[in-house]
Amino acid sequence: MNDKLLSACAVREIVGGISLATLWRWSNDPAMGFPPALKLRGRNYWSESAIVEWLETRRQAHQAKAA
Secondary structure (H helix, E strand, O other): OOOOOOEHHHHHHHHHOOOHHHHHHHHHHHHOOOOEEEEOOOOOEEEEHHHHHHHHHHHHHHHHOOO
């Protein structure tokens, strides 16, 4: 199965409409655990499955904290 690659614009929308600066900060903060980008022709792309998995992990952590 081929995993879809997402542009920075698509990732920003999926994770809640964040700014490009926030995406950069998340990508450069090891504590966030944000999936690494793949660099293709000078542009960054992210694995869709990695982003979905990261969002699910964050959701579960938030629910556990709230309980």
